[in-house]
Amino acid sequence: xxxxIYDVAKEANVSIATVSNVINKKGRIGEKTRRRVHEAMxxxxxxxxxxxxxxxxxxxxxIGLIIPDLANPFFSELARSIEDRAHELSxxxxxxxxxxxxxxxxxxxxxxxxKRVDGFILASGFENLEKVQELLNEDxxxxxVARDYPNFSINAVALDDYMGGYQAxxxxxxxxxxNIGFIALDVYSNRERIRGFKDALKEYQIEPRKDLHFIExxxxxxxxxxxxxxxxxxxxxxxPTAIFxxxxxxxxxxxxxxxxxxxxxxxxxxxxxxxxxxxxxxVDPPLTTMSQPIQRMGREVMDLIISIFKGERDDEVRIxxxxxxxxxxxxxxx
Numbered sequence: 001x002x003x004x005i006y007d008v009a010k011e012a013n014v015s016i017a018t019v020s021n022v023i024n025k026k027g028r029i030g031e032k033t034r035r036r037v038h039e040a041m042x043x044x045x046x047x048x049x050x051x052x053x054x055x056x057x058x059x060x061x062x063i064g065l066i067i068p069d070l071a072n073p074f075f076s077e078l079a080r081s082i083e084d085r086a087h088e089l090s091x092x093x094x095x096x097x098x099x100x101x102x103x104x105x106x107x108x109x110x111x112x113x114x115k116r117v118d119g120f121i122l123a124s125g126f127e128n129l130e131k132v133q134e135l136l137n138e139d140x141x142x143x144x145v146a147r148d149y150p151n152f153s154i155n156a157v158a159l160d161d162y163m164g165g166y167q168a169x170x171x172x173x174x175x176x177x178x179n180i181g182f183i184a185l186d187v188y189s190n191r192e193r194i195r196g197f198k199d200a201l202k203e204y205q206i207e208p209r210k211d212l213h214f215i216e217x218x219x220x221x222x223x224x225x226x227x228x229x230x231x232x233x234x235x236x237x238x239x240p241t242a243i244f245x246x247x248x249x250x251x252x253x254x255x256x257x258x259x260x261x262x263x264x265x266x267x268x269x270x271x272x273x274x275x276x277x278x279x280x281x282x283v284d285p286p287l288t289t290m291s292q293p294i295q296r297m298g299r300e301v302m303d304l305i306i307s308i309f310k311g312e313r314d315d316e317v318r319i320x321x322x323x324x325x326x327x328x329x330x331x332x333x334x
Contacts, residue, residue, distance in 0.1 A: 003044045003045060003046045004046075005019050005020065005023075005046075007044055007046070008037065008040045008041055008044060008046050011040035011043065011044060012033075012036045012037045012039070012040035013036075014033060014036070014037060018033065018037065019037055022034050022037040022038070025090065059118050059309065060115075060116050060117060060118055061090060061091050061092055061118065062091070062092045062093075062094060062115070062116075062117045062118060063086065063091055063092070063093055063094070063117055063118055063119055063120070063121060063305065064094050064096065064108070064109070064112035064115075064117040064119070064120045064121070065079060065082060065083075065093050065094065065095045065096070065120075065121045065123070066096050066098060066105065066108055066109070066120065066121070066122050066123065066126060067079060067095065067096070067097055067098070067123040067125070068097070068098050068099065068100045068123065068124070068125030068126065068187075068218075069097060069099060069100065069125070069222075070095070070097035071097075071221070071222075072222060072247065072249060073248065073249070073275070073277035073278060073279050074146075074247060074248070074275040074277050074292065074294070075097075075123060077277055077278070077294050078123065078145070078146065078294050078297060078298055079093075079095050080298075081294055081295050081297065081298025081299065082121065082145075082298040082301060082302055083095075083298075084298065085298055085299045085302040085303070086302055089302065089306055091118075091302070091306070094112060094115070094117065096108035096111075096112070098125075098126075099218070099219060100125055100127075100185075100187075100218035100219070101218075101219075102127070102128050105126060105128050105131060106128070106131060109131060109135070113140070118141065118309060119140060119141030119142060119143070119305050119308065119309065120135060120140065120141070120142045120143075121142075121143050121144075121145055121301055121302075121305060122142060122143075122144050122145070123144075123145050123146050123147075124145070124146035124147035124159075124187070124188075124189050125147070125185075125187050125189075126144070126147075127187065127188065129149065129152065132144075132149070132152075132154065136153075136154065141155075141305055141308045141309060142154060142155070143155045143156065143157065143301050143304050143305045143308070144156040144157070144158070145157045145158075145297060145298075145301040146158070146159055146189070146292070146297060147159070147161070147187075147188055147189045148188075148318065148320070149188075153316055154316065155304055155305075155308065155313070155316060155317045155318070156317075156318050156319070157297055157300045157301040157304060157319045157321070158318065158319065158320050158321070159189070159292055159297070159320070159321050159322075159323060160320050160321065160322045160323065161189045161190070161192035161193045161196070162192045162193070162195055162196040162199075163196060163322055163323065164193055164196065164274060164290045164292075164323040165192065165193030165194055165195065165196030165197040165200075165244075165246075166196030166197065166199055166200045167196075167200075167290060167323065167325050168193075168196075168197065168244045168272045168274065168290050168325070169196070169197040169198075169200035169201060169244060170200045171272065171288070171325055171327075171331065172242045172244065172270060172272060172331065173200060173201070173204050173206070175242075175270065175331060175332065175333045175334060176333055176334035177240075177241045177242040177270060177334060178204075178206050178241070179209070179238070179240045179241050179242070180201070180208075180209070180240055180241070180242045180243065180244060181209060181211075181212070181213070181229075181230075181233045181240035181242070181243040181244070182194060182197060182208070182209070182212040182213065182243070182244050182245075182246075183213045183215070183225075183226060183229040183230070183243060183244070183245040183246065183250050183251075183254060184213070184214055184215065184245070184246035184247075184250070185214070185215050185218060185222075185225070185246065185247075185250075186214040186215065186216060186218075189246075190214075190246045193246050193274070194212065194246075197244060209238075209240070211232070211233070211236060213229040213232065213233075215228075215229065215250075221249075222247060222249035222250050222253065223249050223250075223252055223253040223256070224253060225250060225253060226245060226249065226250035226251060226252060226253020226254045226255075226256075226257075227253040227254070227256060227257050228253075229250070229253075229254065230243065230253065230254035230256075230257040230258060231257050234257065234258070234261050234263075239269070240269065241268075241269060241270065241334060242269060242270040242271070242272070242331070243269060243270070243271050243272070244272045244274075245271065245272070245273050245274065246274050247273065247274050247275050248273040248274065248275045248276070248277050248279055248280045248283075248287060248289055249279070250273070251271050251272070251273030251274075251280075251283075251287055251289070251330075252273075252279065252283050252287070254271055255271055255283065255284075255285075255287075255330070258271075265285055265330050266285065266329065266330050266331050266332035267332065270288075270330065270331040270332055271287065271288070271330040271331065272288050272289060272290070272330070272331060273287045273288070273289035273290070273330075274289055274290045274292075274323075275289060275290070275291075275292050275294075276289045276290065276291030276292060276326050277294075280326075280328070281328075283330075285328065285329035285330045286328035286329050286330065287328055287330045288325070288326065288327050288328045288329070288330045288331040289325075289326055289328070290323045290324070290325055290326070291323055291324045291325070291326045292321075292323055293321050293323075293324075296321065297321060300319055300321075304317060304319070
């Protein structure tokens with residue numbers, strides 16, 4: 001037999017209203033009473049009906065997090081950071097991975113709206129601006145994380161991708177590299193990184209290679225994509241002395257192919273990655289990479305969307321974080 005709020009109230013010897021206030025964290029409830037209600041809920045294995053709360057206009061304490069690729073350590077670490085902060089704030093996160101497919105983006109948003117989530121966090125790689133505008137038109141709270149939508153009125157916790165690309169190129173240029181390859185998925189954040197990359201080259205009066213590799217097939221594994229792009233560079237007849245890969249998995253794919261060709265990283269080709277995920281420290285050689293402040297990003301985006309729920313934000317909020325270069329052993333002076 002299903003346990004109800006009435007059973008909890010009877011067990012704790014309090015009113016139904018008191019139980020409701022404890023569940024929804026409202027009203028002035030004494031610590032002893034709150035503890036008694038929680039003990040009654042635990043004893044009876046009572047679970048609040050979140051969907052019923054949604055249907056009566058109350059918050060479900062649930063947020064939809066849509067990311068493009070859960071297999072990418074950056075997104076899995078970001079999701080963990082967001083979930084950890086949500087737990088601290090007594091919220092639940094539903095994570096959906098889209099594989100960069102618009103069909104899946106639309107499907108998951110529709111599904112999460114049916115589940116009455118309180119709002120959405122959309123991670124870098126979400127390119128469907130029409131769907132974002134649709135959510136905003138419906139007054140559903142939305143926050144973008146790990147990217148920005150310029151000329152689009154929306155709350156965001158973004159990374160300065162332009163500066164990340166600029167710093168990565170500048171590091172290689174200072175080491176004496178002039179012939180530098182570039183590998184990236186064709187998404188907005190990486191287009192910003194290459195813009196910074198090219199501007200750094202321009203300051204050194206160096207023309208970028210014409211064969212900078214933007215990967216169109218987003219369904220293939222990133223390591224495999226790094227393999228393919230690096231192989232093209234090795235077979236080009238003009239082997240670069242360094243490669244900037246726009247995430248750590250692409251960089252690792254490049255390192256594999258370079259090693260298989262009998263070359264050495266960094267003695268023959270230096271490699272710079274992006275993200276500074278945990279995997280960057282265990283690859284051989286340890287990867288020089290641009291570090292995204294993943295933990296801070298997760299906390300900031302959760303705090304921002306909660307402040308929107310509480311009506312504390314009237315104006316658009318854009319928080320921009322700056323990446324840092326982490327030097328390890330995959331780059332070397334010429």
